[in-house]
Amino acid sequence: MLDDADRRILRQMQADPGASSAQIAERAGLTSATCWRRIERMQAAGIIRGVRAVIDWHALGYEVEVSLRIILDKSQPRAFEDFADAARKIPEVLEIQTLLGQVDVRIALIARDLAHYHEIYRSRILTLPHVTDIDALMHVARVKYNNTVPL
Template identity: 80%
Template sequence: MLDDTDRRILRQFQADPTASAAQLAERAGLTQATCWRRIERMQAQGIIRGTRAVIDWRALGYEVEVSLRVTLDKTQPRAFEDFAAEARKIPEVLEIQTFLGQVDARLGLVARDMTHYQQIYRTRILPLPHITDLDALMHIARIKHDESVPL
């Protein structure tokens, strides 16, 4: 799988995804060619899936963050698929997760303010198919948010 050199590269890449191959190589103690070959191999293996821009949605005027815990009617054969397909169409829904247990799905969504949230909730969330129960959790603070993997 991964050796110590790959882990060094990945630690540096996680710390600064905008770094060039030359910068990553220097920080990992490798030649640029070796570093680049290893990065390409890890991309081909699906270990590195890409880089992305992280946008601060609060800076864009979205002040409300809500987690909706959803229970679906599991007697319907396509309940998960139908629900997820429709939920994907709501631009304010940033995340959809499914679970095993009492809660079947969680939607993470943002809204400009409470009035906007109510409008989304009433016109876009409540009509989603196969919902039997819905519980809203208003986010107060994000204590930890880290997508880095311990390497």
């Protein structure tokens, strides 16, 4: 589906998401028109879903990151849907993952400090529907983080 030129374009977009299509074309060894057509084709195919700003939440005063491993009451027919609908409404929740295994859901959330985390946990997390158990993991350090895809 992708040829070498498409991969070069994608590598350039990952390396510098703010680059113009002309800059990407030059770096990928293509004409601007060819590069733009290929980018449009990959967008239409859903390969490129968008370009976004990555905001450093530490710079905005959030110092605490927590992963919550949650077990739901699966005897409730809409346990996952009800839980996800309610969890999506918590602004500090950055990610919600459903899992197979002993843990049903993992939530990643941020807070300004421990007092703020405590408030979020008591007033919003503990009130989420169908929760039977929660295990909190406080992040200490991010050893590796990479959103780039090997191309």
